[in-house]
Amino acid sequence: MFRVFRGEIICFEQDVYTVIKMKTDLHPSAIEAIGNTPLVDLARITRDVDGRILAKLEYFNPGFSKKDRIARQIIADAEASGELAAGQTVVELTSGNTGTGLAIVCGIKGYPFVAVMSKGNSVERARMMSALGAEVVLVDQLPDSVPGQVSGGDLELVECETRKIVKERHAFRADQFQLESNFRAHYLNTGPEIIRQSGGHIDVFCDFVGTGGSFAGCAAAFKEDNPAVKCFVVEPEGAAILAGVPVTYPNHRIQGGGYNMLNLPLLDPAQVDGYVTVSDRQAIEMTRRLAREEGIFAGFSSGANVAAAIELLETSFDGQTAVVLICDSGLKYLSTDLWE
Numbered sequence: 001m002f003r004v005f006r007g008e009i010i011c012f013e014q015d016v017y018t019v020i021k022m023k024t025d026l027h028p029s030a031i032e033a034i035g036n037t038p039l040v041d042l043a044r045i046t047r048d049v050d051g052r053i054l055a056k057l058e059y060f061n062p063g064f065s066k067k068d069r070i071a072r073q074i075i076a077d078a079e080a081s082g083e084l085a086a087g088q089t090v091v092e093l094t095s096g097n098t099g100t101g102l103a104i105v106c107g108i109k110g111y112p113f114v115a116v117m118s119k120g121n122s123v124e125r126a127r128m129m130s131a132l133g134a135e136v137v138l139v140d141q142l143p144d145s146v147p148g149q150v151s152g153g154d155l156e157l158v159e160c161e162t163r164k165i166v167k168e169r170h171a172f173r174a175d176q177f178q179l180e181s182n183f184r185a186h187y188l189n190t191g192p193e194i195i196r197q198s199g200g201h202i203d204v205f206c207d208f209v210g211t212g213g214s215f216a217g218c219a220a221a222f223k224e225d226n227p228a229v230k231c232f233v234v235e236p237e238g239a240a241i242l243a244g245v246p247v248t249y250p251n252h253r254i255q256g257g258g259y260n261m262l263n264l265p266l267l268d269p270a271q272v273d274g275y276v277t278v279s280d281r282q283a284i285e286m287t288r289r290l291a292r293e294e295g296i297f298a299g300f301s302s303g304a305n306v307a308a309a310i311e312l313l314e315t316s317f318d319g320q321t322a323v324v325l326i327c328d329s330g331l332k333y334l335s336t337d338l339w340e
Helices: 067-081 097-109 123-131 152-169 180-198 213-225 280-294 300-313
Strands: 002-005 008-013 016-021 039-041 051-057 090-093 113-118 135-139 204-208 230-236 274-278 320-326
Touching (some): 039 180, 051 180, 051 300, 090 097, 097 113, 113 123, 204 300
Parallel strands (some): 090 113
Antiparallel strands (some): 002 008, 039 051
């Protein structure tokens, strides 16, 4: 028989009792709840594939995406270096996920936060950031852009507006494309977590690239642990500029990356063992399969990662283990036709 008393489990057996100390995981804030997300074996998706895919469920973070990690790291590093003063405004351009993470971290720590985002991103993201206390500035798309399909040109408009706001408000720019904190968040945390959770049994890693931070950080951690691990950049079909392919489809559907940007300082070419392109159709179909077959409700880029991993297992890495990130939650795409 068991009883719980003042945080201890009391076990009574034949007039003898044993006190078992209970482990408590009480966090002082949601910031400490960021990270240590589950790693799941996609055994149903891979039932007809010779190999395994291990998926890191990053939507278990408080802001439902991997970007919570970089938000925490950027603010912590800026505080430590003195670049961010108490009460100073923080500003960053975002497709919604980094902005959500920054809204959480800044709200808890008392920094005003301004998120600058293209109107081409899903409306759920803007609403979530606003609910979390962020000031959201939405920037019009280019005349030939399609809603829900943010191009590199659209992102340039967001960048211009971001720089303007930073200057006007004497703000700290939480620049996810430039700051090493983005890399550090994944090198110090995400990568080592996956190594520990998988027992180090990793053969290949593939990741859809936006800023390049999660790819670079995880790839560095994996190769440091085991130089034999191969790491592949995932890009949209028709917008694989990093692979050196001419861009023919800048308005792809996979939100959060594939912006046709060659200047990604966080991305170390020495860490890249190859490139995989994924079509809109492949990403959407795989995202829907993840929901139906694995109970994993994710977004476009997560489907792209899994589709790329399957391609690798069916070609050069048969019988081996691939690792992917499930970047964010499908809840952020309910206004799109992903879930029609």
